[in-house]
Amino acid sequence: MVSARPLRRRRGLALVAAAAVALTAALVLPSRADQAEAAIGGITWQDEFNAPAGTPVDQSRWRFDTGGSGWGNNERQYYTTSTSNAVHDGLGNLVITARRENPANYQCHYGRCEYTSARLLTAATFTQAYGRFEARIKIPRGQGIWPAFWMLGNDMGDVGWPDAGEIDIMENIGREPNTVYGTIHGPRYSGGGGITGSRTIGQPLADAFHTYRVDWEPNSIVWYLDGVEYHRVDPSRLGGNRWVFDHPFFMILNVAVGGNWPGYPDASTQFPQRMLVDYVRVWGYTSGDGGTTRIRGLHSGRCIDIPGANPIEGAKLQIWDCNTTAAQAWTFASDGTVRAMGKCMDPAWAGTANGTEVNLVSCNGNPAQRFTLNGAGDLVNLNANRCVDVRDWNPNNGGRLQLWDCTGGANQKWSRA
Template identity: 85%
Template sequence: MYAISRRLRRGAAVLAAALVASALVLPLKSAPAAAAIGGITWQDEFNAPAGTPVDQSKWRFDIGGGGWGNNERQYYTNSTSNAVHDGQGNLVITARRENPANYQCHYGRCEYTSARLLTAATFSQAYGRFEARIKIPRGQGIWPAFWMLGRDFGDVGWPASGEIDIMENVGREPNTVHGTIHGPGYSGGGGITGSRTIGQPLADAFHTYRVDWEPNSIRWYLDGSEFFRVDPSRLGGNRWVFDHPFFMILNVAVGGNWPGYPDGSTQFPQQMLVDYVRVNGYVPDGNSGTTRLRGLQSGRCIDIPDANPVDGAPLRIWDCNTTAAQAWTFAADGTIRAMGKCMDPAWAGTANGTEVNLVTCNGNPAQRFTLNAAGDLVNLSANRCVDVRENNPNNGGRLQLWDCAGTPNQKWSRA
């Protein structure tokens, strides 16, 4: 799995960055219109009987004790002693003090075990609402987190893949939740960070931690109340890398550059209880309902040939009209529908040149698209744009997926 850094060389610089960023976001500017949040696209309610292992159709494990780039002290396992259902509607991630002779770490022997669960192999999504209800652990050196990494991490590395930390807490700050983004030029101690401090330790009760993520905006919430917001203007000219699918991670780290290390006051075992994790789709503001989709280059609209909604019908551009063949609906699940079927990349393809056609709606994530503020009609699984093949502006020009380039044959608007 991934042996990656979640916080490279954070140390004291992170604390300073967090304080500065927190100051910058208080008071919050007047909120923009909320993103249109669609239906649930993924969830785990953790309702299995006590002792049931993690559902590996939803979660997989990172395993090992390499310090994870932050000089952490735990060894992550896939054992039910570290991650298991409790039979009361919760996933329990447990950090334990162990016999160091049993676990080899990069610096010698690991004194602690814990678990790190991720959806990299099972689920990823661009945009939407990502929320978990969690009762965090406590104590000096304990570092629970609910966070996300760009699905392209394996190709482009960190931080170019992007990282969104939905919830982090360090034990020495029991009342404070941190939310952060990391990307090229703003990673590690330079991450863009905000926080909220409440009147009692977060570990005393369950709280909901969430982000609402849309093109050019991410907002953080604690118990439904917004406490932090970022957009590309906050990056000082650095690149915004949050327009492609991300996967989720839950873990409890022990020690590390940022939280420091357990001391005589730290009690073990420590447990993080997760009541649920839920993901909702995203419907762009103003893009719900039925509309035609007009191309900037041609002035023509996306059309179903001969108004015949057969599976596999290759979509095209045609003179705009008021027929059902051009009446597209942005559905709450992220699909774009006409004549009872969905816009679809052929055979769930993600490569340049994949034909865009019409297929029976089937729940496959490959059928999710978004029309962003820049006029790009983006397939979220491929992270590529709907493109008119060979720049053909004439009736019958066929559609394909292609790398988003900002060219007129890739620009669309509601008509």
């Protein structure tokens, strides 16, 4: 699917000067119950869009990109600041509306603009590295309609696109009404070469509200639709190219009309088209560096353990009744390793296949020893892109660990304890 997609993204090149402003708006909601998940902290930013009907966008949270330059994709809309294109509906939603203009009083790259829309961004109000970024959205529909919830690196003004990095949390194109795409773009993997994944459901996404989310941690980004993972990336996916997702990013909401990837409206496309956004929320990231923790399994309630508290080379890791011994005192180090008793968690012989044993080995700097415990509770080996799994779903003391495809099963779910 990736190779068939045309070169389609130079959107970051047209950002307005507002991106240079440094103002942070950080509001707090009570933590949700699922925030006990590893690595995800409390809410750091939010917009619930609860203003009265007709209220403009809150500019302490969002600013506008404006213009009809084509945005690097030969898009057909002119982005405005008008409440006819972005406004609160009084029902708890932000509404971004794409309208057909006949003719518009705006100049686009191809002549008089046929359409107007809005593009909102937090470059001037909020940026963050790592955490959970989520929105609940009812997308628009129709051939040539291109809604998106996405992020760009805050160093756009210095290094440009794609070196600043782009994380597309949600994109849909009207001709594929049931499919959401999640993608990263960076140096030498941009446009049609972006690292992308998708999920297709049984009905058009525009029929209802859905939640679109990424959990972003050092060396790991995971995409979810309605809480179900469908895509993940880490540096091993880049073919040796540079990972640029290690600095603050800002968020963007927009509805484009036309462009190289979605194509252009036709006789079947109805206007106006509206994207309703119920909320946008951001949670922080908690690294866990600098301390020790037990790693408890959801299925068994037991903890990852070094047998006999004996850190011999190649010790086969197991689950055991949780205790306070050094055999269960794990440290998530800043280099991505998971350490106990002076050694590192390690897939046997740097293996990447299903069934590879998870052992204890001297820390050696091999990328095979990098793991992350993500916000969904998956303990992922980044080199293999597989999860630490309790073999045969064994809930008993002595159950052995292996790498396996991440399935979401309880025998692959872990938390700091």
